[in-house]
Amino acid sequence: MKHLSPKSSCFIFFGIAILLFNYPSYSQKYSGTWKAGVKKVEITPEGSIWMGGYAARKKPSEGVRHSVYAKALAIEDPNGNLAVVVTADLLAFRKFLSDKIRDQLKAKYGLTREQIILNSSHTHTGPETDHPRFQFQLSKKEHNKIQNFADRVEREIVELVGQALTSLEPVTLSSENGLTRFQVNRRNNKEAQINAQTELKGPNDYAVPVIKVEDPKGNLKAILFGYACHPTVLSDYQISGDYAGFAQIELEKLYPGTTALFFQGAGADQNPLPRRSVPLAQQYGKELAAAVERVLNEDMNVLEGTLSTAYSEIDLTFAKAVPTKSELEDIISGVIPGYPDYLKEYAKIWISRLDKGEKIKDSYPYPVQAWKIGNQAIFALGGELLVGYSLELKKIFGPDIIVMGYSNDVMGYIPTKIVLSEGGYEANRSPLFTTQWAASIEDNILSEATRLAESIGIKTVEYPLIAP
Template sequence: MKRFIAFCCYCLICLPVSCFIHGQDAAPRWKAGVAKTVITPGEAIWMAGYADRDKPAEGKIHDLWAKALHLEDAQGNQVLLITMDLESIPREISGRIKERLKAETGLEKEQVVLNCSHTHSGPLLKNDYTYVYLMDDRQTVLTDNYTGWFEERIVQLGKEATQRAEPVKLFSRNGTARFQVNRRNNKESELTNLTPLQGPNDYSVPVLKVEDEKGNMKAVVFGYACHPTVLSGYEWCGDYPGFAQVELEKLYPGATALFFQGAGADQNPLPRRSVPLAKQYGKELAAAVERVIDEPMRELQPRLAVAYSEIELELAPVPTEKELREYAKELTGYEKRWAESALATVEGGGSLPTAYPYPVQVWRLGDQAIVSLGGEVLISYATRLKELLGEDIFVMGYSNDVMAYIPSDEELLKGGYEIISSQRAYGLPTPWKAGLEKVILDEVMTLSKQVGHDTYHAVKDRIEKRDYRPICEVKRELYLKYPRPGVAPATAMAYLGLGMAREETRGYEQISDWVEDTKRRVSKDNGKTWSDWEPLVKRTQQSGDSIFTEARHIIMFQSTSNPPYDPVSGKLIRSVFQRIVLNDPGEALSSRNFWDHGFYELSDDDGMTWDKSYQLNYEQGADFNPGNWGNPEFLHKNEMYIGNSIALKNGSVAICATIPVPYRDPEDEKYPSIFPNNYREGCVAGVICFVGRWNKTENNYRWEKSNTVFLPRSVSSRGLNELDISELENGNLLMIMRGSNAGLDINEAPGRKWYSVSKDGGLTWEPIKDLRYDTGETFYSSATFHKTIRSSKTGKLYWIGNITLTPANGNFPRYPLQIVEIDEEKVALKKHTVTVIDTRAPGEPEQVQLSNFSVLEDRETKNIEIYLTRYGENGVEEVKGQDVFTASAYKYTLYLH
């Protein structure tokens, strides 16, 4: 059915609940044990991090530390976090440590996280970066000896922490620090103090505070996503994380500060390369932690859950023996040594790895989710996971095994050091196979659900969060209950004219997209009193905000958006969509024999009556004639799916429409055609705008057509549709539209909302771009209806639609429904304003639909009203149209701040 459109693209920012839980003396408590130990090598051994180092370490700036925090909840469940001033840890060493800890403490691998700070001024471990450093026999022995000593030290550290348990309270919150710079999108040598920086970034400073029963701080765990590469010399040092820990332990005597590295693989501290800068960044980070501690934090209840898995992360096809020979001749340095080793393996009858066991781990401490990922994780994973699970989750990279960089699919396509040559430094034969991002995110979501921190929980947190001010409060109330099972009420509300006159259209639906018994009523006092219902036509259809009226084989789709008033003509104007079918209108969608055209209607009595329909044309062809509607010169010309109409400040009006656009890219022929049926072969669904000016002599509008803009089928199989046009404060026009990745690979063509801007009143439109957050981040959105509305209360422009948690698959999922403020200068959604209007509740089907609605601003209260039927709220079985239509209509009132 048409409404069951795959919803998967959610860029929701899910912020956790910030209600403060003040326990009583007899309440259950956490127990915690803390320990720390120096891990500075006693010998001058090689350092890890920089491939151009040519000798072992020489002295130290300060000691390197490993620190442990053991936690136990009220039911006796336990976890152990160990943080280390270490560049990386191989899987082999991590595995041995965890096996020893299991033997001596009983803790399973899912209960233990080993996190490396990734300091580039720390020691090299055995079998790490095998091809990078050319060590002599003595250095090899020293490194092996240090590694054995280090492993024993970490095991005893963890054991010691488990033996120091005492009652504590746990608190969490995120702070902010801004010295990270995206190194893939900003060239270090070209940066100045005035250089605008390119993201993405994640400036979060996650903080976990541990207090004893007297309120004294026992430990503080904090993190940041940024390479510790301020220093590049030959002295042992924890870099900025080390200085931050030193600073915090000075601020809070008796407390242990533990730093964890986040998803900072593509983030550098800039400027850099001096000890004073490392100290500065350390103090900045410590100050951010101090600010969080000094402000109210969220207390975590003593409930603990853990989950762990290893997924086979596939590599790209391995090089052939011939290619390896060429690499061995052409490459230099560690890449040449890697190629020679790989070639020897293949020539000896061995094989190169085609996948890697990648560790994924999720903990839940009370309501605080902590995601730990292996490898050098790029920042986009943190931002996506926060969209999926809530902005206050903690994301750790460099955990349990550091085997390679972990790029997003977008960065994978760009190549570069982190994608190709670094794989060889780690000993892997090829880059990762495309699609790894979805595999990892899906596994995190699976584990999150296992520990009880699933999608709904994140959305619930986002709605209930106390210390985050959403842009509105939302009141939902039942507006019209379904009259009987399998019959859903469909309703739409709109203003008529500039006064208080409202029009409501209503009907009932029991077959997808077809509404029976439609009727209309009018209120002239803003809904206080209403006229009697008057029937529209025998049968109507509703989709988005349009009501469809049948007349034999001709169905008129009458827009129920608030028809704009044009002060030049003194009339209301509304767009009308006509569909002509060859058989019963109820079979139009399944028969796939229909033709669409666009019209407009005018009213000079505030919408009480409307004159005849005028056709809109973008090419030569016959006009509509009811007596000869099958005329090919009409039927096959000027086909379109019409959008909304708008009156502009410059005195003109604009109507947008979807039309067939001939292929510009031969590659389009390879992709499925899911364009509205019987539109022209060899075309994609593009967009055009009609701009009209009132002509007094003709008593009508004279229209000009704009250029057309479109997307290839490889990006949107159904082209562009559900057009919404609005005027920005600067006079530019903004058109937002939905695409659809139905029938495509959702990893290669994620579901998005798209937009174009016109700077000349609608006659010229810029190339289509994907709508993004003001941070530059992308978000997912399914092929669903959406609207913009400007509030007269705030003066701001808002977008209302579905931002989905996972990559959309065509029309689904269709929840949650959000409102977001539009940044009119950047033409982007302001990420921090994303506010949930409604979402899928526990127990409701995944196919629940929060996407078909009408919206208006109450002209008295200035509140925004939304009228929406929650299709699928009581089930989605479609046997004879049942269940999905056992759904009621609701009114949402949005009280904007």
């Protein structure tokens, strides 16, 4: 269906009225129809490259387990409101890369920040893109490979979104949450002690959110699905998308011709356990795909043709003052103890920036985003988002909302108030690695998410007490 100009719309009104009269079932299902375009591009690196995810890695990749992709789903409501979600088998979209991509999407296609979600799966066996981080650690040759790959990802994604936008065609959209339970709260359970009889401690969010995109004939065109769990089954030197890669492969096999797009949820404190074998990564991929398959086979919530989007960046502050140059030097030399080698690399990077006249900022611009697709609310938050955020947002907006983490920028861990007070790894990995985030982080993010939600008509719910 083409857009109708105001002039032509009156002229053909009578014709449409006849069509509606003759085909009530079609009009009922597809009146006010959505349009969608979906495209994918393979981004498997050519040859060996440094891999993102584990600080302990000492060498680049040695092969490819399966191809890795970037995928784009563009949707447009009947009023021409447009939004694009991009997913990728990558560790992270860091700010420098995300900003470059989003600036180009604005320049080339007029898309603003609120219309774009860039979500990375957070695979720990994918190619690295964060070349600034490795500037002192790697040889010039390895560093250049990362930089060239990041440039390629930027180019490919900008082109990919353009292709998705030019392939918009009528669709129906439906959503629903399924569930599967291979995520384990890694803060509150000891990996080495877990066996099949262990009683596991939460918190968790086992939701498997699914958005189904069908053409007017009922053919499945795209499946956007997510899960909140680190893709850290694998830690070897073969490029892959980990369990999330296997899940996408499985779904695209189950539904030939369909594009399956995986997004990472609030999985920062969740690990797939047990782990560390390829058959386990395949098992979790199949479990996730089976959870999606179940949702697709049941009645889903058909989404009305209205799209609203909102985005902002809030300045999150830190618990302590920014480090001075001499403090950073003391971290590198070990005078200030407790910093592993990869954080000493960060200290070197900060010193080089200070030497160039840059200042270390005492706050960080954190991206918060909300979409309303029909009655489906989606929150897309930046950083390594802990599961507590998903649980808190679901208390406010109900269990059917979709929460994405790792969206638009990954600058460090995003702990809840409780985790900040408990301490430990996820509490202490702010972008300013010498200090935690300020204790206000959770309140600030949740209140901004709520403000954005209200601005686009997402309703809060009274959380019903369920009788035993």
